[in-house]
Amino acid sequence: xDKTLExxxxxxxxxxxxxxxxxxxxxxxxxxxxxxxxxxxLHPKAGSALDVAGGLGRHAIWLAELKWxxxxxxxxxxxxxxxxxKAEERGVNIEFLVRDLNTWSPNRxxxxxxxxxxxxxxxxxxxLEAALKPGGLLVYKTYTEEHKKYxxxxxxxxxxLQENELLRSFPALRTLxxxxxxxxxxxxxxxxxxx
Numbered sequence: 001x002d003k004t005l006e007x008x009x010x011x012x013x014x015x016x017x018x019x020x021x022x023x024x025x026x027x028x029x030x031x032x033x034x035x036x037x038x039x040x041x042l043h044p045k046a047g048s049a050l051d052v053a054g055g056l057g058r059h060a061i062w063l064a065e066l067k068w069x070x071x072x073x074x075x076x077x078x079x080x081x082x083x084x085x086k087a088e089e090r091g092v093n094i095e096f097l098v099r100d101l102n103t104w105s106p107n108r109x110x111x112x113x114x115x116x117x118x119x120x121x122x123x124x125x126x127x128l129e130a131a132l133k134p135g136g137l138l139v140y141k142t143y144t145e146e147h148k149k150y151x152x153x154x155x156x157x158x159x160x161l162q163e164n165e166l167l168r169s170f171p172a173l174r175t176l177x178x179x180x181x182x183x184x185x186x187x188x189x190x191x192x193x194x195x
Contacts, residue, residue: 025086027062028117030189034139035066038176038191039113042137047112050131053101053119057083057094060115064092068113071095073104106131116140120159122169129172132194138173139191140166146186166190 046067051060054072056079064070064087072094074080080096087094097104105127106114113136114128120142128138144161166188167178173192180188 025056025058025061027059028141030141031059031062031115031117031139034191039137039139042135042193043112048110049113049115050106050111052114052116052128054115055079055083057087057096059117060094061087061090061092064094065090071097073097073099073101075100109133112136114138116142118142120161125169129170129194134194136194137191138170141187141189142166144180144186144188146180146182148186150185161188
């Protein structure tokens, strides 16, 4: 992505957060289920986690309260200002990185858990696989083409998954759970483990 587009994207997300959009601090119900059914049984002593395009850090703060060591990466400084205040209120430490995901990638074999919620950047997939430690989990949820029947947000076609695309996107990982739903919105949910 060129610098002009990067700046425009950063400004857009900063404006949205400044205007109060995307202000939820409660974790997505899919993360709660994934935690009980997969994360906790496989990582009972917690570990290191990366929240990709984590915005306000709603998932990171919740996991940090459960003793996970969290890194959140997002393009918006405004989101991080708000999330840092919330993390301080809740008494947790989180590493916040303001980065453009088109030019940043995580360290290899650095994380026991990677979360991606409602963000789709296909060329980042190999880096996410590589960033997991052996036995590490990827928890991913985002929109599918079916979502267009309910809402056009996000507006660009590149941000919608094709049928079963997420299921096939991480060949180096073993799928533990996969589901696509069309109830109220079109989403795909994936939990996969690094062999």
